[in-house]
Amino acid sequence: MLKNIGKNMNSFKKNLLKKRYNAERRFQWYGKIAIGLALSFLAVFMFQIFSKGYSAFQKTWIVTEVHYDKELLLIDAESPSKDDLENADYYDVAYKAMTSLDPGLPEEEDRQLIQMVSYKYETEVKDLLLKNPDFLGKIVPIKLTASDDVDQVHKGNYPRDIPEKNRRVNDYQLQIYDMLNERGDILSEFNISFFTSPDSREAELAGIASSFMGTVFSILVCLAFSFPVAVLAAIYLEEFAPKNKFTDFIEVNINNLAAVPSIVFGLLGLGVLLAVFNLPRSTPLVGGITLSLMTLPTIIIAARASLKAVPPSIREAALAMGASNMQTTMHHTVPLSMPGTLSGTIIGLAQALGETAPLILIGMVAFVNTIPGTPVDPAASLPVQIYIWSESAERGFVEKVSACIMVLLAFLILMNLAAQIVRHKFEKKWS
């Protein structure tokens, strides 16, 4: 009897132990699955962006022949000057260049051919002649920017098997495209204009130059405003501030400010910088100041942490040599804390770089088709450009958005790397 109970107990214990070990294993698996999920989100995300975006770095050209006919250009002079070429009429020449692709097409249908290139094709025809004045009177091959629909067809992003009336490219245009493609007259080259041209309503012409410059200016303004103030504030709070209610208040303030949603800073920019100080709307100047208010607490916190990390023995040594408090701080503590402060600053700036909402509120969302040269010219910024393009319906913008995201992420990675390098290379290790 007793023996039996003992046996039962034993098997009961064994079972229990088994259960407990199983629970242990399960729990470990939950943890692994959680990490796996988090990592796979990142992987899916990156894959999506890259697979959609890489094709934006290719630009599609349509090659055709253009006859720079003096009569059609309305040039009378025997040896025309640069001005004559500048003022000539390129409409007919450009038009003929496109319609010559299919001479049999009735005149009222020719829009279908013209639509296959970007609306700026006339300018492209003109620019080629201006660059090579000796082409006048000759028939020369020319590369024209393909319209974004043809571009998407060429990149295989556009389904060809849906019914014609749902397609932006009709059967006739596809036929011409196939003919050109077979002849090798559709070229794909690295898309330089994506980096050098400003925003445009047409996907095939849109570039990131204007928003890139806007971002650069905003970040510089942000740095100029936030860095000095933040470092000085951190020095005061860490080295000089007496311990009292007011200092505590400042500290609480900074911690809370760091957690205020970014859009509230946008409202501040709108309500104070634009409405009260009348600074110019939509400019990197206002954007940069708004962002600097946002990064201020981040830099203060980083600078304080790295001031705190300087060992007291350094201060004591300086004081023992007869340096004043201010000299100790300015000659020893602050220089030693600089690597940490700088890397914190770069990380703060990287955060500011990705901000969108506050910039939208202060009007940096306006359509800008010029490249800003100073911080007081209207501009967009890279994240805002992503927002603007992703609101567009045209298919060509999807790959542009992804490409723009890739540029932005590259920028962020570079900044974070810089922060790491500054930290590891220049920081003194105190043991």
Next chain:
Amino acid sequence: MNLILVTFIILLAFTSYYFGRKKALVIQSSQRLTALPKFYGYYLAAWCAAPALIIFALWSVFEPSIVKTFILQDYTDQNLTKNELQLIYTKVKALAAGTYTGNITNFLDESANKYIQLKGIANSAKVAIILAILIFSLSFAYRSVQKNDRMREPVEIFLKWVLFVASLGAVLVTIGIVFSLLFEAIRFFQAVKIFDFIFGTHWYPAKTFVRDGQPDPELMKDAFGAVPLFAGTFFIAFIAMCVAIPIGLLSGIYLSEYAGRGVRKYAKPIIEILAGIPTVVYGFFAALTVGPFVKEIGNAMGLEVSAESALAAGAVMGVMIIPFISSLSDDVITAVPQNLRDGSYAMGATKSETVKKVIFPAALPGIVGSILLAVSRAVGETMIVVMASGLAANLTMNPLESTSTITAQIVVILIGDQQFGDPKTQSAFALGISLFIVTLFLNVIALSVVKKYREKYE
């Protein structure tokens, strides 16, 4: 003009630095110096630049409003409203600058002339006053240099004041936020009852737009009810938390308790990349990939799903928040003293039992604090919602429909050109202040909880 003046002051400060240092070397030949020679230079430079720049800044801030009152004095007898006066002033300024294109009345012309005249007087007065101050303060400073007074102390006190003023910057920003929000919000609550705003269930500000004249007060009553927005905000934050808390917490526990050094070294920073990706990128991802994906799955299951669903936005937001929770809870769990673990192991508990029954309860306050911080982050998140969850403020608890949040509505209202003084624009500031209060509340609680927790174990 201003630029020239500031450059002049700064250049003068530099010259006085060198002059002061040289003077110190001259003094040195006859008597003992009280400080290093460069402090004589700093002393002169500070006395040169600081008073002049302070006066310059004050002058620049107050001059426009003073000029404005002078100009608008001529119009006081015409019974104009504030907005009309503002318009007139803008016209006068444009006319004076030569950029005005409307028709010029005699009155405007007169005012513009007066404006130019006033500006001229103000400018010359500014230059005269600043020059006087420069001469006065420099001669004062030079006298004490000549007397060979103590030089280092005043310079250091001055520097300390500069540091102090910089540390007020953060306070100033907070004050700026509170006042700019309050100022517009109060004007909004003059037009719309605060009760209607907090308890109303219809949010449709576009309805109040009337081309000319005042909007109908009856309409105003029903257009600015913020309940759908509050509900939508917390609903989306709730969905985000449903994704982020399990994944974040479990990975935090795994990283701190189980993971080997190698895994920890690589997995932690990689997960933290998720927090570094700009939110607009998440928004694009949610709108283009997750939204249609959710819709497809829902349709396959026979459910009606909107392309812009709260679920898509919330889930993506949750992914964004994972690293906040995982890193913070990782730190919190690592801070639990080792002897608690050792005690539990000594009693024969397995690792997971130790985590569940000892470490988790011990770390709970810290974990709650980190979750509250994450909630405040989710509440303040803007771009994901703007891009992925639609802009119509539906009062719904169905995750498959589209909802809107406080932040998204602020963007919707303020995108493009705004007109100050319009209740629609002001309502954005009222929303902003409610957002500010909610996040502040969450943060204060979270920080105090975390602080108490730290004190317990340190």
